[in-house]
Amino acid sequence: MAFKDLREYIHFLRQKGKIIEIDDEISPDLEIAYISRQATYRRLPTLLFKRVKGYPDWKVITNMFYSINSFYDIFGTDKLEEISKNFIENFMGNMPITLIEKIKSLAEFSKFGKILPKSKKPVFEEESRANLLSFPALKTWPKDGGKYFTFSIVITKDPESEVTNLSVYRVQIVNEKEAIVHWQVLKRGNIAAQKYKRLGIRKVPIAIVNGVDPAIAFIASSPVPPGLDKYLFAGIVRGEGVEVHELDNGILVPSNAESVIEGYVDLDDMRLEGPFGDHLGYYTPPDYFPTFKLEKVYLRENPIFHATSVGKPPLEDAWIGKAVERLFLPFLRLIVPELVDMNLPEYGLYTGIGIFSIKKMYPGQGKRAMMALWGTGQLSLLKMIIIVDEDVNVHDINQVMYAIASTVDPKRDVLLIDNVITDSLDHTVPNPPLGSKIGIDATRKFKEEVGRGWPEEVKDDEEVVKRMSTLLSKIVKAHDLLSK
Numbered sequence: 262m263a264f265k266d267l268r269e270y271i272h273f274l275r276q277k278g279k280i281i282e283i284d285d286e287i288s289p290d291l292e293i294a295y296i297s298r299q300a301t302y303r304r305l306p307t308l309l310f311k312r313v314k315g316y317p318d319w320k321v322i323t324n325m326f327y328s329i330n331s332f333y334d335i336f337g338t339d340k341l342e343e344i345s346k347n348f349i350e351n352f353m354g355n356m357p358i359t360l361i362e363k364i365k366s367l368a369e370f371s372k373f374g375k376i377l378p379k380s381k382k383p384v385f386e387e388e389s390r391a392n393l394l395s396f397p398a399l400k401t402w403p404k405d406g407g408k409y410f411t412f413s414i415v416i417t418k419d420p421e422s423e424v425t426n427l428s429v430y431r432v433q434i435v436n437e438k439e440a441i442v443h444w445q446v447l448k449r450g451n452i453a454a455q456k457y458k459r460l461g462i463r464k465v466p467i468a469i470v471n472g473v474d475p476a477i478a479f480i481a482s483s484p485v486p487p488g489l490d491k492y493l494f495a496g497i498v499r500g501e502g503v504e505v506h507e508l509d510n511g512i513l514v515p516s517n518a519e520s521v522i523e524g525y526v527d528l529d530d531m532r533l534e535g536p537f538g539d540h541l542g543y544y545t546p547p548d549y550f551p552t553f554k555l556e557k558v559y560l561r562e563n564p565i566f567h568a569t570s571v572g573k574p575p576l577e578d579a580w581i582g583k584a585v586e587r588l589f590l591p592f593l594r595l596i597v598p599e600l601v602d603m604n605l606p607e608y609g610l611y612t613g614i615g616i617f618s619i620k621k622m623y624p625g626q627g628k629r630a631m632m633a634l635w636g637t638g639q640l641s642l643l644k645m646i647i648i649v650d651e652d653v654n655v656h657d658i659n660q661v662m663y664a665i666a667s668t669v670d671p672k673r674d675v676l677l678i679d680n681v682i683t684d685s686l687d688h689t690v691p692n693p694p695l696g697s698k699i700g701i702d703a704t705r706k707f708k709e710e711v712g713r714g715w716p717e718e719v720k721d722d723e724e725v726v727k728r729m730s731t732l733l734s735k736i737v738k739a740h741d742l743l744s745k
């Protein structure tokens with residue numbers, strides 16, 4: 262199931278009664294962000310603002326990822342894991358090569374024809390009068406350093422592999438022709454920029470795209486395994502290749518986007534970005550990031566602008582994190598085969614706390630899994646990893662608490678590591694992007710780990726369970742009657 266573009270998705274939401282269309286005039290200066298956050302907290306569906314103060318030609322859409330249910334609609338299934346499982350089973354087989362090599366080799370198979378990006382004439386046209394100030398960029402919190410694109414997609418091309426990357430990075434508008442791109446050090450945008458720098462190229466061609474099919478917007482904000490083209494990955498999850506158009510600067514953009522800004526990032530022009538009210542619920546202080554210089558703007562007729570606001574959880578980024586958790590679990594199992602399940606809790610800030618269950622088969626496996634996870638993609642940002650046994654439901658925080666309380670000796674089972682890469686938005690970090698991490702091995706211990714045998718867990722006598730079942734049901738029924 263694939264939506265052709267944002268408009269087709271809006272049409273779908275209208276039919277399902279899952280979009281609230283707002284005719285009252287509302288300002289992009291704090292008002293849209295406030296209403297949107299309140300809507301997400303209240304689990305209201307997507308919002309379409311039809312009268313945006315100061316921007317009569319635009320509509321603004323927010324709250325597109327208002328809960329995990331929005332992803333069930335977008336992907337046409339509530340079993341997000343199955344999408345990647347099927348893909349792995351059907352296309353990746355059991356070839357004895359590494360994940361990344363496997364993924365790179367995928368495009369060579371003819372059966373991939375349907376999911377490969379396809380060239381298509383764009384629906385947008387160049388608009389010479391438009392500039393960065395003509396977009397309804399949001400100010401999201403009172404002390405934000407300016408107006409921001411909060412759900413625009415920054416598209417870069419790796420100069421070595423030519424792999425295209427789409428990523429959601431916030432962009433702070435400076436003036437008609439300049440903006441600041443907030444890509445963090447380990448993100449693919451910055452990695453590509455560093456490669457251009459090594460090649461002696463200081464002006465990195467990019468496109469800033471807004472208003473696309475929600476599956477593409479989601480994939481842009483997801484930690485797709487490095488080396489894998491995000492257009493190809495979007496094709497995998499949509500079941501249909503993305504239609505693309507090549508700009509004059511060589512960047513491929515979705516042909517059905519609402520708006521496209523073509524230009525380059527000037528690596529010699531670093532400016533102070535921020536402060537910005539961020540996903541931890543605090544303002545991140547200003548820091549230096551490179552400047553984007555606009556060359557051309559392309560717009561669709563009556564364009565729609567996609568935006569969001571982050572803040573204290575759970576907002577849209579928390580639900581994106583949940584979908585990432587489900588969709589990427591099967592891929593993660595290729596790297597950490599003992600992994601059974603994972604939970605990035607909504608209130609754990611996505612990069613704050615991760616809980617993982619494993620099939621433990623040998624001593625030391627809990628810490629081994631922890632280190633493998635910290636070494637995998639954006640999981641390297643996780644501040645706290647908790648490892649539990651496979652019989653613990655990672656989504657039930659009480660079960661996790663019990664596992665920690667009943668299996669952990671802090672000196673033996675807690676791992677603290679210092680001066681490692683962390684989420685640079687985390688204000689608690691002493692020297693961003695470097696900080697410390699904590700791992701808790703809350704698995705039952707082997708003899709080698711504890712120095713003696715692990716005690717036997719209490720278990721009821723099966724005969725007594727059978728004998729008492731009728732009496733127990735009677736007591737439960739009596740209680741139900743009393744409480745009615």
Ligand SMILES: Cc1cc2nc3c(=O)[nH]c(=O)nc-3n(C[C@H](O)[C@H](O)[C@H](O)COP(=O)(O)O)c2cc1C
Binds near residue numbers: 412429431449483571
């Ligand atoms: C609403 C929203 C805003 C985001 N803003 C930023 C940002 O400003 N900088 C950043 O590095 N990542 C940001 N992210 C996270 C990236 O989109 C995410 O890490 C994604 O996987 C891109 O990583 P990649 O470029 O390595 O593929 C944001 C995500 C969301 C959902």
